[in-house]
Amino acid sequence: MKLISLLLALVVAALAPQSASAQSKQALEGQFRGWLEQTVWPAASRQGVSRTTFDQALGGIGLDWSLPGLDPSGTGPQVNWQSEFSAPGRYMAEANVAPLVGIGRGLMGQWKSTLDAVERRYGVPREIVVAIWGRESAFGRASIPKNAVQTIATRAFVGERRDLFLPELVAALKILQGDHIPLSQMKSSVAGALGQPQFLPSKYLEYAVDFDGNGTRDIWNSVPDTLASIANYLRQHGWQPGQHWGYEALVPDTVNCAVEGPEQPYSLSEWQKAGVTRVDGSPLPGSARDARHLMMPAGRLGPAFIVSKNFYVLKEYNESDLYALFVGHVADRLGADARISGKWATTAGFRRGDVRAMQERLVAKGYDVGGADGLVGFKTRTAIGMWQRQAGMAPTCFPDADLIGSIR
Incomplete structure (x- = not known):
């Protein structure tokens, strides 16, 4: 009888939270x-x-209670600050890139005439359009x-x-x-x-296109509408026809990694005078007065890129340096099998909460980190570089476990 009573008590205890949850719902x-x-x-x-x-x-x-990330209490996003910090190299791994390249090349042949027409109308390279199509919905094959x-x-x-x-x-x-x-x-x-371009409804109303001429802007089922809508979005956000998004570069140690980002443009001639070249040693393409930006998503712990305004147009599609780099790299690979040469260092031994704490300490010292969110955007990278230089260290512009402990 004692055992039965104990089991009943355990059952009641197990059911009580579920009942309260059901009542709350x-x-x-x-x-x-x-x-x-x-x-x-x-x-x-x-x-x-x-x-x-x-x-x-x-x-x-x-209400659809199966959705992730719901917040019935209204307390705001719940961030797992204990999660392991994710290094950029994981995002850019060849296992993520290669499948999109292989499938994308076949689809570029299949939809050649449509892509010809999209390029003529919007001035956005087919490789860029197809790369976004693949990244957003696996070319329409992902479950929606x-x-x-x-x-x-x-x-x-x-x-x-x-x-x-x-x-x-x-x-x-x-x-x-x-x-x-x-x-x-x-x-x-x-x-x-x-749909396939993954537009929010307001973006659909503003940028979706009826490119197949059937009277419906169908980004769910129509490949022509999907491709043209992606291209129209980029063009309306400032895509400059004929301008490549960017190139992997060799950046001498004499160039401070803290000069990275969209807020610090330098002319192509200034980058060339500083000794910056393409990764194969050849000159950076373009005219001497063209504005270019340094982009180092892992600071000195990863590859470097010299990018044009079109890189930041790609960021309008998804506000992430790594997203824009991923799309640009897949687009390049759709044309030629040229992999990124620089190596991504493995950074480990700390958590996203450690990064946030470091950011808060930098803010207290007067640095602009772009928000203490545990993410290492370009403002955090440049703030790290400026702190390192002021501390007499060689700037890396990216955190590791030792650096996080040093910034006090």
Whole structure:
């Protein structure tokens, strides 16, 4: 009997949190219905969405609790500061690059006439367009399974970035209002990004293109619409036709790695005078007055690149140095099998929280790190380099376990 009582107690203890959780979810579902009516409907109505469209899209849906990154408490993004710091070389690993190159080359042949037309209209190289297509959705082969409206509504109500997703929910309703795509076909990723180019709804409304001429901007099923929409996005964000995104470079130690980033342009002639060349020793292409930027995603612990404005246009698609570098490198490899020559050092033995603590100490010393977020963007890299030089050290512009301990 004692054993039975103990087992019953354990069962009750196990079930109690689940019951409370279910009650909490049920209460949130009721609040969700009220929020749709009191907040979303007025916002959508002001944007020209009809009551019919609103009811068809949202009338029968509940919250999608299967989505990652939900925040019912409203406390904001929960960062795992204990996670191991991820070195840039992992992102750029050949195992991630090679499959996209192999498949992409075949698709470039298959869609040659379409890519010819896209290049003529938008001035964006086919290799860049195909590289983004591959990175975003594996050339349309990745699963895009979610009801976009439900996904975005869930993120707007109980997600970590609610201010971002409420306007995107209204934009999704405007897509339906304009008969751009049926509700049954409007699928998204778990992050709410639409179709093969992975546009948020507001980006779809602004940049998606009907390139196959059938009257629908179908970035879910139409390859021509997908390719042209990617190219249009880049061109509208300032892509300069005829300008390469950048080149791997040899940067002498006499050039301080802290001169990296979009805020520190130098003319091509200045880089050449400093002894910077392409990685094979040949001169950097371009005219003497062309503005170029140093980009060292791992500081002196990895390869260096001299990039044009088009590199930062790629960052408009995804705000990440490594994303832009990955796309540019895949694009280069689609044309010629030239791998990155520089080696990525392995940095280990510290966590993202250690990086954040280092950033906070740098901020306290007056350095601009671009936000103490545990991520090593260009502002953090340049701040590290400036601190190292002031401390009499050879700048590496990238953290390792010893350096993190030294910055006090």
